[in-house]
Amino acid sequence: MVKQVAIIGGGIIGATDAFYLSFLQGNDNIQVTLFDDDTGQATKAASGIISPWLSKRRNKRWYALAKRGAELYPSLVSDAQLSNQAYQQTGTIVTRKNHDDLLALYQEAKIKEQHTTAMGRVELLDAKEVKRRMPLLTDAPEGVFVSGGARIDGGHFVSELLERAAANNLDVKNERVSLTANGAINTTAGPKHFDIVIIATGARMHESLQPLGLNVKVRPQKGQLIDLTVKMPHKWRNMPVMMPEGSSDVIPFNGGKLVIGATHENDEGFDLTPQPAARRQLLNNAKVFIKTLTDAQVSDMRVGTRAYTEDFAPFFGAVPTLPNFLIGGGLGSSGLTTGPMIGYLLAQAVFEREIDHWQDYTKPVSQYID
Numbered sequence: 482m483v484k485q486v487a488i489i490g491g492g493i494i495g496a497t498d499a500f501y502l503s504f505l506q507g508n509d510n511i512q513v514t515l516f517d518d519d520t521g522q523a524t525k526a527a528s529g530i531i532s533p534w535l536s537k538r539r540n541k542r543w544y545a546l547a548k549r550g551a552e553l554y555p556s557l558v559s560d561a562q563l564s565n566q567a568y569q570q571t572g573t574i575v576t577r578k579n580h581d582d583l584l585a586l587y588q589e590a591k592i593k594e595q596h597t598t599a600m601g602r603v604e605l606l607d608a609k610e611v612k613r614r615m616p617l618l619t620d621a622p623e624g625v626f627v628s629g630g631a632r633i634d635g636g637h638f639v640s641e642l643l644e645r646a647a648a649n650n651l652d653v654k655n656e657r658v659s660l661t662a663n664g665a666i667n668t669t670a671g672p673k674h675f676d677i678v679i680i681a682t683g684a685r686m687h688e689s690l691q692p693l694g695l696n697v698k699v700r701p702q703k704g705q706l707i708d709l710t711v712k713m714p715h716k717w718r719n720m721p722v723m724m725p726e727g728s729s730d731v732i733p734f735n736g737g738k739l740v741i742g743a744t745h746e747n748d749e750g751f752d753l754t755p756q757p758a759a760r761r762q763l764l765n766n767a768k769v770f771i772k773t774l775t776d777a778q779v780s781d782m783r784v785g786t787r788a789y790t791e792d793f794a795p796f797f798g799a800v801p802t803l804p805n806f807l808i809g810g811g812l813g814s815s816g817l818t819t820g821p822m823i824g825y826l827l828a829q830a831v832f833e834r835e836i837d838h839w840q841d842y843t844k845p846v847s848q849y850i851d
């Protein structure tokens with residue numbers, strides 16, 4: 482019998498999950514319906530950097546998940562035949578304000594490089610070399626280059642994944658849905674039961690699970706970034722991305738788009754209004770490295786809502802006492818890196834494949850639910 486699977490939420494977890502359910506062996510026994518209301522989606526608002534290896538975070542489970550996530554990307558991109566616009570391995574330049582700190586970072590990176598294939602090559606670059614590789618910078622800092630780092634455009638990424646899956650066994654419904662107390666999904670066509678329900682509603686996770694009498698401890702955080710239009714000659718193609726310490730990331734895309742982001746506002750709830758002060762702050766951060774930028778070059782401002790748990794760690798797995806309900810969330814500010822791996826593991830769970838080592842990546846889901 483064909484298994485009916487519902488996914489609520491079409492961000493990076495939901496979209497990756499849908500792709501793998503359409504792609505992995507066993508897909509012909511599965512029909513997937515994905516519900517998404519496209520409101521405040523963090524994934525679409527984000528253009529991001531995939532480069533977890535030099536993060537200052539010391540949470541071991543998070544690092545194991547982020548590292549596996551970064552490793553997964555090249556095969557996911559090739560399996561789903563995603564465009565360079567969605568994902569490209571351009572390399573990452575990480576900076577430190579203090580030269581000695583940069584040297585320490587470089588030593589740490591060289592040690593990790595020996596046993597982390599996905600990192601690629603690690604190099605210490607002086608300011609002149611950074612400027613050569615990122616010619617749009619007027620004031621280049623020194624930095625550590627990691628060739629395996631990548632940039633991603635969240636919106637392109639999820640829409641391309643969903644398009645691939647829709648060519649097979651996925652039906653996308655652009656609507657807001659809710660659960661009923663007995664586990665059905667209230668849709669515009671009436672309540673529907675599914676064999677398995679995957680809940681990937683990001684910052685809305687708390688309200689999604691309330692009808693089941695569950696209180697998920699996830700809070701929203703507003704994030705904003707700006708897109709600028711910049712003249713980039715053809716020979717500037719494939720520039721690396723830069724992660725300056727304590728400032729905004731500088732993410733150039735081929736064709737003249739430059740993204741600067743992102744902000745982190747903890748007290749704005751689900752507000753999605755672009756704020757002039759955030760726009761000014763992001764532009765000023767970028768002007769430290771590219772003096773010539775002007776406000777007139779800002780072509781768009783994107784706003785999304787991230788989801789945070791109390792311990793800032795993502796979580797995923799089956800809902801306690803409801804094994805046919807799977808959830809994944811609390812991705813915070815590194816969800817583009819960890820999200821695809823969660824989508825992949827949740828898909829494996831739908832195929833009833835034994836998943837080793839979940840506990841290496843996440844605490845039990847029960848720790849995040851009252």
Ligand SMILES: Cc1cc2nc3c(=O)[nH]c(=O)nc-3n(C[C@H](O)[C@H](O)[C@H](O)COP(=O)(O)OP(=O)(O)OC[C@H]3O[C@@H](n4cnc5c(N)ncnc54)[C@H](O)[C@@H]3O)c2cc1C
Pocket residue numbers: 489490491492493494495516517518519520521522523524525526527528529530531635656657658659681682683684685689703704705706742743744783784785786787788809810811812813814815816817818819820
């Ligand atoms: C500005 C910004 C910059 C970022 N930069 C980076 C970065 O550089 N690197 C990185 O790794 N991460 C980054 N992140 C974080 C990352 O984008 C998020 O952690 C990740 O995308 C969250 O994915 P998700 O699938 O859990 O949730 P979302 O992407 O938020 O998706 C949830 C979806 O569920 C839908 N939904 C909710 N409730 C319902 C319902 N009842 N019915 C139907 N649909 C529903 C929503 O509309 C939404 O589309 C950034 C985030 C922001 C906002």
